[in-house]
Every structure is written in structure tokens, then in C-alpha cells.
Amino acid sequence: MLVAALTRATRRLLVTASVDAEHAPSTFFTEIAERTTGLVRDEEGVVRPAQDVGDLTLRGLVGELRQAVVLGHLPQATQLQRRRAGQAALILARLQRAHVPGADPATWAGGQASATAPLVGPGRPIRISPSDVEAITDCPLRWFLQRKGGSTPASAAQSLGIVIHALAERAQREELRGPALMEAFEAELPRLGYPPTWLGRQEAERARAMVERLDSYLAAVPGPAQVEVPIQADLLLHAPTVPAGACPASAPGEGAHGKQGPGLPVILAGRIDRLELIDGPDEPRKARLIDIKTGRTPHADPEHHPQLAAYRLALEAQGHEVIGGALVLLGKEPGRDGATIISPKGAALAPSPDPDTGQDWARELVRTAALDASGTALQARSGKHCRTCPVADSCPVQPEGRRVLA
Numbered sequence: 001m002l003v004a005a006l007t008r009a010t011r012r013l014l015v016t017a018s019v020d021a022e023h024a025p026s027t028f029f030t031e032i033a034e035r036t037t038g039l040v041r042d043e044e045g046v047v048r049p050a051q052d053v054g055d056l057t058l059r060g061l062v063g064e065l066r067q068a069v070v071l072g073h074l075p076q077a078t079q080l081q082r083r084r085a086g087q088a089a090l091i092l093a094r095l096q097r098a099h100v101p102g103a104d105p106a107t108w109a110g111g112q113a114s115a116t117a118p119l120v121g122p123g124r125p126i127r128i129s130p131s132d133v134e135a136i137t138d139c140p141l142r143w144f145l146q147r148k149g150g151s152t153p154a155s156a157a158q159s160l161g162i163v164i165h166a167l168a169e170r171a172q173r174e175e176l177r178g179p180a181l182m183e184a185f186e187a188e189l190p191r192l193g194y195p196p197t198w199l200g201r202q203e204a205e206r207a208r209a210m211v212e213r214l215d216s217y218l219a220a221v222p223g224p225a226q227v228e229v230p231i232q233a234d235l236l237l238h239a240p241t242v243p244a245g246a247c248p249a250s251a252p253g254e255g256a257h258g259k260q261g262p263g264l265p266v267i268l269a270g271r272i273d274r275l276e277l278i279d280g281p282d283e284p285r286k287a288r289l290i291d292i293k294t295g296r297t298p299h300a301d302p303e304h305h306p307q308l309a310a311y312r313l314a315l316e317a318q319g320h321e322v323i324g325g326a327l328v329l330l331g332k333e334p335g336r337d338g339a340t341i342i343s344p345k346g347a348a349l350a351p352s353p354d355p356d357t358g359q360d361w362a363r364e365l366v367r368t369a370a371l372d373a374s375g376t377a378l379q380a381r382s383g384k385h386c387r388t389c390p391v392a393d394s395c396p397v398q399p400e401g402r403r404v405l406a
């Protein structure tokens with residue numbers, strides 16, 4: 001066979017062999033190598049294998065070509081890598097035509113969607129919560145992956161948030177104020193597991209400061225309020241009206257002029273931290289909605305806060321008159337007047353529809369979130385929030401997540 005191969009080659013002949021604990025090249029191999037390239041043995045006469053030349057099997061070749069294609073398409077790829085990617089793609093195309101396994105990009109993991117069906121079937125209602133609306137608005141992919149098991153265990157900050165929310169509910173129901181409220185918190189403090197170190201004591205002090213801000217807020221709003229109020233609203237959300245002549249990108253399943261469609265059925269369901277009843281307990285329809293936050297970072301545009309806007313929409317659909325909405329920022333230092341910070345100031349949530357432009361931004365926001373959360377694809381929407389994203393290693397936008405495409 002060797003003689004046949006040697007004598008039939010017309011242009012180029014590649015002779016290879018492998019060496020390991022159980023295999024050695026035939027003597028013909030070293031003879032050919034010595035006659036053609038010279039040095040194949042070391043000074044003790046032992047056959048010296050070449051430097052790693054990669055996997056010389058067909059499967060290995062396909063793997064190396066695929067790697068070259070992927071590397072050449074990274075944003076930071078060099079000119080050489082881009083050129084190699086082009087050459088590798090040509091060879092892969094030839095191998096694909098010859099039905100070599102793994103050469104067809106359609107068979108690459110991540111190259112094809114694992115499912116093509118929409119998350120919610122056509123015509124079926126899309127169920128989301130107001131906090132979903134906020135999460136989807138930031139990044140639909142992160143929202144989805146976190147819901148499907150991509151969450152990390154509750155952090156210390158999240159555990160504190162749970163304790164403070166439970167305390168705010170008890171404070172309202174049991175009229176706990178001042179020392180009684182702090183006493184109730186001290187009883188819960190061991191659950192947070194702060195270590196007996198300087199840092200642990202700092203964290204406990206920070207938590208106590210939040211309880212004081214909660215107490216100060218409750219003292220400032222002595223009227224009746226409902227807490228942990230369940231809401232559910234069935235909405236039919238139409239696409240915004242399109243000016244004549246304009247032709248915007250249409251949403252999935254719609255014509256360009258979505259208003260002509262049947263509307264998108266959305267079930268908006270969740271729980272509101274506080275509903276402050278402006279006209280007393282006998283008039284529960286007129287209220288200000290409050291969401292308690294223990295984080296320190298304020299929202300960039302609190303007047304158009306997605307979660308508050310979605311709560312308001314749901315309440316209005318249930319017949320409430322919402323006269324304001326705000327986040328109570330317990331994690332933030334009070335202002336000069338010592339008052340707990342609420343955002344937006346004066347609970348002045350922007351009206352929707354906007355009185356100047358007529359744009360019903362709140363309905364559009366919820367509608368867009370519902371569409372983003374129900375289609376056949378989920379968008380990775382990058383931004384500042386990527387810095388703390390717990391699923392970045394599954395995100396094609398991030399370098400560490402690119403393996404999902406290759």
C-alpha cells in the first residue's frame with residue numbers, strides 16, 4: 001500500500017504517523033522522513049515527533065476549520081484571522097458538498113435556534129407582571145434566562161429586600177412605628193446572617209438606617225393604605241396609530257399598520273407594595289401607588305418608570321383613579337430636609353397619554369414588553385445593566401457567551 005501511494009502521487013505526498021505509548025511509526029516512515037526532511041531523530045537516535053500539528057483526522061480538520069471561521073468573525077479578529085476564516089469557509093463548503101460530518105453549519109450547536117415556535121401561541125393572552133415589564137424593557141434575553149433557572153441564589157442585598165418588604169407590610173397591618181418597628185426588625189436581623197465582623201456590623205447598621213427611613217416615610221403618610229395588593233387586568237393592546245404615509249417596522253404577526261389588527265391580549269398581574277388611599281378607606285378607588293426599593297441606584301427616568309407605569313395601567317383597567325406613583329428609596333440617604341427620598345418627586349408619574357403629544361407611552365411600553373416576551377426570538381439588549389448580568393456567559397453579545405453561537 002505504501003509503495004502504491006508513493007508511486008501514484010502526482011503533485012504532493014504527505015506521509016504522517018503518530019507516536020504514543022502503544023504506537024510507533026513503521027521503519028518505512030523514518031526512512032522516508034530522513035531522505036526527504038533529514039532530522040527526525042534526536043541525538044540518542046529516538047524518533048522526534050514534529051511539533052503539535054493538530055488533529056490530523058477528518059473530524060479534527062473539520063473542528064479546526066470551524067474554529068478558524070468563528071475566530072475570524074470576532075470583532076477583535078486580526079487581518080490574518082479574517083483571511084484564514086475565508087479560506088476555512090471555502091474548504092468547509094467543499095467538505096459539506098462531500099457530506100463530511102460536521103462541515104454543514106446547519107449542524108453546528110447554537111447555529112440554529114433550538115426551537116422556532118413562539119413562546120406564546122398566536123391569539124393566546126400573554127401573561128406578564130409589572131416587574132416583568134421592567135425586566136423585559138431592560139433586556140428580554142436576561143429576563144427569559146433568569147426565569148428559566150439562570151438566577152443566582154439570593155444575594156445578601158436580595159435577602160435584606162425580602163425582610164424589609166415583609167416588615168413594611170407588618171408595619172402597616174399592625175401599626176408598628178418607631179421603637180416597635182425597630183424591635184420587629186431586630187428580631188428578624190439574625191436571618192440575614194451578617195458575620196460578627198466590622199463589615200457585618202456596617203451592613204446591619206445600613207439595614208437599620210433603612211428601617212428608620214421606612215418609619216419616617218410611614219410617619220409622613222399617615223392615611224389609610226392597603227399593602228401587598230394583588231392586581232390582575234385583562235388588556236387588549238393595539239399598536240400605536242401610524243401617521244399616513246409612514247411605514248414603520250411592524251411587530252411579529254402584524255401588518256405595518258398594527259391598529260388595524262385585533263389587538264394584543266395581555267394579562268397584567270402582580271402585587272403592589274402599597275396603595276395609599278387618598279380619600280380614606282371608604283373611597284378605595286382613588287389611590288397613589290408605591291413600590292418600595294432597597295437598592296441605592298435611582299432610575300434614570302422615574303417619571304416613565306416601566307414597573308410603576310404598568311401598575312397604573314392595571315389599576316386603571318380595574319377602575320381605580322391613580323393620582324400618583326413613586327418608588328420609596330430606602331437605600332438612599334435622605335435629602336437635606338431629612339425626608340425619605342421618593343422618586344419621582346411628588347410621585348409625579350408622567351401621564352399617559354402624554355397631554356402634549358398624545359402618545360400613550362405606558363400602553364406602548366407594556367405592549368412592546370409583551371411582544372418581546374412572546375415571540376420566536378429573544379433580543380439581547382445590552383446596556384449598563386450588563387455589568388451585573390448573572391447570565392452574561394450565555395449571552396451572544398458578551399465575549400464569554402459567544403460559545404452559544406459556535
Ligand code: SF4
Binds near residue numbers: 141381386
Ligand atoms: S449580558 Fe447584557 S445583553 Fe446579555 S443577557 Fe445580560 S443584560 Fe442582556
